[in-house]
Structures are given as structure tokens and as C-alpha cells.
Amino acid sequence: MDSELNLLLKGIKEKTGIDIVVFSDGMKYSASTTPMREILAPSTKNFNGVYQDALNGNTYFKVKYRNAGLIGYIRGVSVVEKNYAFLVSELIENASGTELALSKPEYLKSVLLGECNHTQIQNFERKYSTPNKSCFVLVISINTMRRSEIADVLTSFGEDDGDIFTLMDDTHFAYVKFATDDANDYQSANDFASFLAQSVKEETGASVNIGVGGSVKSIFEVSNSYQQALMAVRMSAIMNSRGEIHSFKEYVLLKMLEDLPKLKLSESLEVLLDENAREIFTDTEMILTAEEFLENSLNISETSRKLYLHRNTLMYRLDKIERETGLNIRKFSDAVTFRLVTMLFKLIK
Numbered sequence: 001m002d003s004e005l006n007l008l009l010k011g012i013k014e015k016t017g018i019d020i021v022v023f024s025d026g027m028k029y030s031a032s033t034t035p036m037r038e039i040l041a042p043s044t045k046n047f048n049g050v051y052q053d054a055l056n057g058n059t060y061f062k063v064k065y066r067n068a069g070l071i072g073y074i075r076g077v078s079v080v081e082k083n084y085a086f087l088v089s090e091l092i093e094n095a096s097g098t099e100l101a102l103s104k105p106e107y108l109k110s111v112l113l114g115e116c117n118h119t120q121i122q123n124f125e126r127k128y129s130t131p132n133k134s135c136f137v138l139v140i141s142i143n144t145m146r147r148s149e150i151a152d153v154l155t156s157f158g159e160d161d162g163d164i165f166t167l168m169d170d171t172h173f174a175y176v177k178f179a180t181d182d183a184n185d186y187q188s189a190n191d192f193a194s195f196l197a198q199s200v201k202e203e204t205g206a207s208v209n210i211g212v213g214g215s216v217k218s219i220f221e222v223s224n225s226y227q228q229a230l231m232a233v234r235m236s237a238i239m240n241s242r243g244e245i246h247s248f249k250e251y252v253l254l255k256m257l258e259d260l261p262k263l264k265l266s267e268s269l270e271v272l273l274d275e276n277a278r279e280i281f282t283d284t285e286m287i288l289t290a291e292e293f294l295e296n297s298l299n300i301s302e303t304s305r306k307l308y309l310h311r312n313t314l315m316y317r318l319d320k321i322e323r324e325t326g327l328n329i330r331k332f333s334d335a336v337t338f339r340l341v342t343m344l345f346k347l348i349k
Contacts, residue, residue, distance in 0.1 A: 005031035005065060012091050018084055022063070022072040022092075040073065050085045052077040061085040063092045094119060104128055105166040112137070112166070112174050114223035121220050130219055131162040131178040136189050137222060138196070139211040139229040140173040146206040153203050157196060172233070174226055176219070189215065190245050197244045209233060212247045231255060238346055242295065254343050262348060269344045272337065277325040281345045289317045291342070294335055 009020050013033040023030040023039050030039055042053050042060045051060045058073040059081040072088065074081055094117050102110065107124050110116050116124070124130065142150050147167070154165045154175055165175040177192060193210045200208050211232030213225030228248035235241075235251035257265060273281075280286050289307065293314075296302040304311050318330060325341075327334040 006033075008065075008092065009033045012088060016084070016087070018074055018088060020072055020074055020088055022065075022070050025069055025071065042071070042073070045071075050082055050089075052082060059085045061089045063089040065092055093117075104164075108164055108166045108176070109168060109174075111219065112168070112176075112223055112226040114227075118220065125219055128164070129162070130164065132218060133179045134215055134217055135176050135178045135219060135222060135225070136215045137213040137225040137229045138175040138177065138189075138193055139168070139213070139226070139233050140175060140196075140200075141209040141211075141233050142171055142173060143206050143208075144170055146204045149204040150200055150206060150208070153196075153200050157199070172230075174229070176222060179215075189213075190247055193245045208244065209236065210245050211236070212245065214248060239343070240346075242291075253340075254347070257343055258347055265344055265348055269341065269348065272341050272344070273325065280321055280324045281342065286317060286321060287342065289314065290321060290329060290338060293318065293329060294339060298330060298332070298335060 005022060009022065009031055010033060013019060019032075019034040021030065021032045021034070021036060021039065025045070030036075040056050040058055042051055042058070043055050044051070044053075047060070048062065052058075053060060054077055057077055058075060059077055060071055060073045063070050063072055072085075072092070074084055074088065107116075107128075111121055111124055125132070140150070140154075150173065151165075151167070154173060158164060158175075161178055161180050163175065163177050165173055168174050175196070177189070189212045193212050197208055197210055200206060211229040211234075213227070213229035213232070216222055216225050232246040232248040232251055235254050236246040239251075239254065241250075289303075289309075292307055293300075293303045296306065300311060300314060303309075304314050307314070318328075321338075322328045325338070327338045327341075329335040329338045
């Protein structure tokens with residue numbers, strides 16, 4: 001370990017200009033960037049983090065390197081040396097490559113949750129031969145009664161392309177999909193998610209909801225895609241969205257609104273809507289009709305067909321919405337405003 005640690009300390013000195021001495025609690029070995037006659041131990045071992053010892057003029061720090069507990073120090077006891085000590089200890093720990101004693105599913109879960117540093121993710125990539133390609137994450141909301149069957153389907157999907165998945169909690173899988181050499185396999189992430197949902201349905205009889213995260217350059221950024229996919233699943237539940245596939249891009253505006261104080265949301269709702277119009281947004285039948293109309297790109301015929309409504313009945317409902325809210329959702333601009341008001345209602349309640 002001495003030679004490896006010496007190389008590491010040398011690299012840190014080259015970047016920072018700081019001379020560093022590191023030794024074990026038992027003082028059995030040491031590493032240093034400067035020739036030394038003796039190791040100067042701190043006047044106390046009962047400290048955590050950083051300790052400045054005015055007696056010998058050193059700033060000490062405790063650090064772990066490859067699971068070994070070490071003590072290091074640099075010369076000086078000012079605020080500058082204290083900040084350097086924090087920096088050096090972090091650099092040593094991040095470069096230590098500490099191997100996590102986790103199973104593959106648990107290790108992947110830690111990566112997705114953003115709990116792993118760069119070196120630990122690098123270890124995961126090497127240990128499990130993870131493809132060095134762009135990827136995205138699907139969060140799959142499941143029925144717990146079919147969990148093992150769904151896991152079997154996900155396993156079969158990932159066999160050829162090196163895809164990986166893990167159970168995040170009782171009701172959610174996370175599936176990491178890597179780019180394939182054949183760009184024509186799937187037109188988009190949503191296309192793949194739809195095919196996966198259909199396969200799960202055919203193989204197990206279970207329906208799943210899938211949140212789709214954005215594409216990232218490599219597994220080192222995969223936690224960002226996971227958070228996006230998880231957000232899509234959560235937001236789709238808030239909006240009672242129909243369908244099985246929910247892209248995070250659909251809910252960016254909703255997420256922005258959610259981050260605002262509820263008082264601000266209420267004020268915006270007051271500006272957009274008269275008090276008399278609120279009945280429309282609490283009428284399940286009217287909201288279902290409006291959302292289906294928006295979902296079908298403001299197409300009267302297609303909406304009538306999907307809702308099993310006579311065209312005249314649909315027209316009557318759209319007229320009533322316009323009469324009560326002042327919004328003619330046959331027009332794109334009013335449809336956007338109506339959608340915004342619907343979001344505000346669901347966030348505030």
C-alpha cells in the first residue's frame with residue numbers, strides 16, 4: 001500500500017503544491033511527499049475530521065484508504081491549512097477506489113440513487129462489464145403479486161445488450177437501457193418502453209406504468225436519468241394520466257410549478273380563472289372529456305370514437321367548457337391555458 005499511497009500523494013502535491021504525510025493509527029507504515037526524519041503524531045487521537053495541533057504546528061486529518069483508517073497531516077495551523085486538510089482527505093478517499101461490499105442489484109441501486117463516487121462507479125463498470133455507451137433509465141411501476149415474473153421478463157430483455165435492472169423498492173424496478181449498435185432497433189426511448197410494457201403484459205398478464213428518463217452519455221451520469229424517470233411516474237399519478245408510458249419531458253412544466261409555493265400557485269389560479277368556472281375542474285366527466293380531446297390533438301372525430309360519444313354530445317361539452325371557463329379549447333392557445341389550469345388545480349388540492 002505504501003507505494004500506491006505515495007503515488008497518490010505525489011499526484012495531489014502536483015495539483016495543489018501541498019506536502020502531505022500519512023500514516024496508520026499504529027504508525028506501522030507511512031507515505032509522504034517530503035523526506036522526513038520522524039512521524040509527528042498528534043497530541044490526541046480522539047478527534048474526528050480535522051484537528052489543528054498548535055503544540056507541533058501541524059493540521060491533522062483522518063481518512064480512509066482502501067478500508068484502512070489513516071491519519072495525515074500538513075504543516076501549519078491556520079484556516080488555510082484547515083481547508084487544505086479537508087480537501088486532501090476528500091481527494092484521498094475519492095481516489096481510494098473503495099470496493100463496496102454489495103451484490104450487483106444493491107450496487108446498481110446505490111449508483112442510481114447517486115450514493116457512489118466516480119471511482120466506485122468505475123469499479124461497478126469494470127466488475128460487471130457494463131457497456132461504455134449512452135443510456136437512459138426506465139422506472140417501472142409494478143404489481144407486487146407479479147414481481148418475480150416481471151423480473152424474468154426484464155432479464156430476458158437485457159441479456160443481449162448488456163442492459164441492467166434492479167428492484168428499487170416494493171413497487172418499482174429501475175431498468176438501465178444502453179444504446180445498441182443497430183440504431184434502428186427502437187425509434188425512441190418511449191418506443192422501447194412501449195415494447196417492454198407490451199411484452200410484460202403478454203408474458204405475465206400484468207399492466208405496468210413506465211417513467212422514461214432522458215438519455216445520458218454514460219453510467220456515470222445515470223442517476224440523473226433515474227431521477228427524471230422517477231419524477232415522470234410520480235407526476236403521472238398526480239395528473240391521473242392515461243396510458244402506460246410517461247416521459248419526463250411531459251412533466252417538466254408541472255415540476256416547475258410544484259417547486260413554487262402553494263400561495264403563488266393559488267394567486268396564479270385566481271388570475272386565470274373565475275370562481276364560477278371551478279365547477280368544471282371538479283366535474284370528472286367534463287375533465288375526462290377535455291383531457292381526451294387534448295390527448296387526441298384537438299381532433300373531434302377521434303375523441304368521439306375513443307369516448308364512444310356522439311359528435312353532438314362532445315360538441316355540447318366543449319361548448320359548456322368554453323361558456324363556464326371562457327376557454328375555447330378547440331384553439332391551441334386556449335387548450336394550453338386549460339392544461340395549465342388543470343395542473344394548478346391538481347397541485348393545490
